[in-house]
Amino acid sequence: MRLExxxxxxxxxxxGHGIQFVRNDAKIFRFCRSKCHKNFKMKRNPRKVxxxxxxxxxxxxxxxxxxxxEFERKRNRPERYDRNLAENVLKAIPKIDKIRVSxxxxxxxxRMKGKKLKDQKEDIKEYNNSIHIxxxxxxxxxxxxxxxxxxxxxxxxxxEE
Amino acid sequence: MAASFAxxxxxxGRSLFGGLNNSSPGLFTMSHEMTCxxxxxxxxxxxxxxxxxxxxxxxxxxxxxxxxxxxxxKRGARLGDMIKASVKEAHPNGKVKKGATVFAVVVRAAMPKxxxxxxxxxxxxxxxxxxxxxxxxxxxxxxGPVPHxxxxxxxxxxxxxAGHIA
Numbered sequence: 001m002r003l004e005x006x007x008x009x010x011x012x013x014x015x016g017h018g019i020q021f022v023r024n025d026a027k028i029f030r031f032c033r034s035k036c037h038k039n040f041k042m043k044r045n046p047r048k049v050x051x052x053x054x055x056x057x058x059x060x061x062x063x064x065x066x067x068x069x070e071f072e073r074k075r076n077r078p079e080r081y082d083r084n085l086a087e088n089v090l091k092a093i094p095k096i097d098k099i100r101v102s103x104x105x106x107x108x109x110x111r112m113k114g115k116k117l118k119d120q121k122e123d124i125k126e127y128n129n130s131i132h133i134x135x136x137x138x139x140x141x142x143x144x145x146x147x148x149x150x151x152x153x154x155x156x157x158x159x160e161e
Numbered sequence: 162m163a164a165s166f167a168x169x170x171x172x173x174g175r176s177l178f179g180g181l182n183n184s185s186p187g188l189f190t191m192s193h194e195m196t197c198x199x200x201x202x203x204x205x206x207x208x209x210x211x212x213x214x215x216x217x218x219x220x221x222x223x224x225x226x227x228x229x230x231x232x233x234x235k236r237g238a239r240l241g242d243m244i245k246a247s248v249k250e251a252h253p254n255g256k257v258k259k260g261a262t263v264f265a266v267v268v269r270a271a272m273p274k275x276x277x278x279x280x281x282x283x284x285x286x287x288x289x290x291x292x293x294x295x296x297x298x299x300x301x302x303x304x305g306p307v308p309h310x311x312x313x314x315x316x317x318x319x320x321x322x323a324g325h326i327a
Contacts, residue, residue: 016279022269024285026306026325041203 008036008046010053063107068100206272208237209244209287216288218268219300219322222255223248223291226265240274240282241314242267243296246289256299257291265289266296266316268307268323282308282327290319298322 004013007029019037021029031037039049046054056062079085131140209215213228226246231238238244244265251259269284276282284306291299298318307323320326 013280019273019281019283020327022282022284022306022308022327024269024305026327028327 004030006030006032006036008032008039008049008052010046061111063104066100066103068096068103071096206270206283208234208239208272209242209267209270210237213237213287214249215246215265215267216286217265217291218288218304219290219298220255220302221257221291221298221300222252223257223261223263224250224252226263226289226291229262232264238267239272240267240270240284240308241310241316243292244289263291263299264294264296265291266311266314266319268303268311268319269305274308274310276310284308292316292319 001015003015005011006013006018008031011032013030013032018030018032019034020031021037021040023029029040031040039046046052047058049055053062057064208231209228210231211228215226215228217223217226225248227249228238228244228246230245232243232245234242244267246263246265248257248259248261248263251257257263266289267287268290269286269288271284271287273281273283288305290303293299296316296318301322303319303322304324306325306327307319309320309326311317311320
């Protein structure tokens with residue numbers, strides 16, 4: 001039994017699921033669900049559709065190079081059954097999975113490093129630029145100094161966190 | 162006072178325009194979607210029935226045949242079924258001549274066909290391989306991919322001749 005990958009979204013296609021399209025040059029396109037099949041029929045490029053694995057890989061959203069990916073590979077020669085080997089493999093699978101998940105988490109953390117600071121800066125900018133929509137500038141002239149002096153210590157504290 | 166009045170006016174105006182804007186893009190998007198669906202929707206693929214023209218993918222000499230009778234199924238033939246066909250186009254010096262009535266096996270169909278595990282398979286075009294009444298192929302070569310379901314239909318000879326099995 002072989003678990004194939006969906007051509008469009010690169011998810012696993014389990015037996016009995018989805019549809020496969022055979023082009024006249026004998027290339028097989030497998031799709032996990034009708035969503036992927038329809039997108040293929042619309043001639044969309046999976047690298048340009050944001051929810052696909054291909055897009056996330058191209059744009060550095062997901063971890064791409066890692067030693068844990070090398071365990072999952074297409075092998076055309078069936079492995080000869082060996083009880084000890086099978087036992088060890090079954091033991092190793094959850095371990096490898098755990099390592100992979102932790103590495104993915106750290107990758108995500110690394111990617112999101114400067115996000116909080118950036119968001120705060122943008123919020124401050126928006127506040128300064130568009131406060132006049134809520135309150136008339138004439139009224140603010142007296143107030144704004146007070147507001148800023150009150151807010152600044154709060155922002156500083158948030159940054160330190 | 163004047164400033165507040167002006168701002169209120171502008172707000173009202175904005176809301177009015179906003180309403181207009183909201184409605185108009187909605188209309189546009191609707192029409193756009195409709196055109197898209199028309200543009201992208203593919204032909205609804207159906208059974209191979211009387212007057213379906215199929216490509217011949219062997220070296221029997223025929224190029225195109227027209228189905229004149231589906232030998233199995235109530236509504237028509239599908240992938241792997243036998244049909245009776247008349248040759249519409251043929252190479253000048255092939256085994257099969259134009260106008261001949263032949264038997265053929267559907268080796269590729271654009272209509273999706275369920276597989277034994279529940280998934281589906283479909284092909285680019287409708288293609289046949291010409292056979293005699295006993296199911297032995299007339300040609301000696303088969304071009305293009307061929308589904309492995311032919312084995313269940315007892316057309317093993319076609320499978321052995323084919324280069325690619327999907």
